[in-house]
Amino acid sequence: MKKLLLSLFLFSSVATANVQDVVKLSGPYAVDRTQAQNSVVHFYLPTNSVASIGLSGGDTFDKAKDNINGITTDITDNGYTVYINNSISPGDSSVVGINTHCGLTLSVVIHSLEKTTKPDQIRPKLSISATGCPEIQSKLK
Numbered sequence: 001m002k003k004l005l006l007s008l009f010l011f012s013s014v015a016t017a018n019v020q021d022v023v024k025l026s027g028p029y030a031v032d033r034t035q036a037q038n039s040v041v042h043f044y045l046p047t048n049s050v051a052s053i054g055l056s057g058g059d060t061f062d063k064a065k066d067n068i069n070g071i072t073t074d075i076t077d078n079g080y081t082v083y084i085n086n087s088i089s090p091g092d093s094s095v096v097g098i099n100t101h102c103g104l105t106l107s108v109v110i111h112s113l114e115k116t117t118k119p120d121q122i123r124p125k126l127s128i129s130a131t132g133c134p135e136i137q138s139k140l141k
Helices: 002-024 033-037 134-140
Strands: 029-032 040-046 049-056 061-066 071-075 081-086 093-100 105-113 125-129
Touching: 029 033, 033 105, 033 125, 040 049, 040 081, 049 105, 061 071, 061 081, 071 093, 081 105
Parallel strands: 029 125, 040 105, 049 125
Antiparallel strands: 049 081, 061 093, 071 081, 093 105
C-alpha cells in the first residue's frame, strides 16, 4: 500500500510539474540579457505556427541556426526580431541556436503540439532587453 501511495504521489508531482511547465512558458515574457543568456528558452507551439523573439536596447540578432527539417528561422532586416516557423510533427522537438552581434547566445527548444491546441493558451513570444556593444552603437551614430 505504501508503494502504491508513493507511486501515486510521484506521478501526481510529475504531472503537476509538466502542467506548470507548459503554463509557465506560454508567455509572453520579457527578460533581460543575463536571464536570456543563462536560460534555455522553451516554446510550446502548435504545428504550423510561428514564435517570435524580440530584442530591444541596442543589440541586434546576427544568426539563427536550426537542426531539423520543419523548423526555419528568419531574422528581420533591422535585426530586432527572429521568427521561428514550426512545422515539425506534434510530439517532436527541435533546438534553434541564435546569437546577436554583441555576443548574446540563445538556445531555444521548440516543442511541437497538436494543431487543436487552443490559440489563447499559447503565446509564443519573448522580449529580451539587451544593451548594445560599442560595435553596434557606432553603427547607429
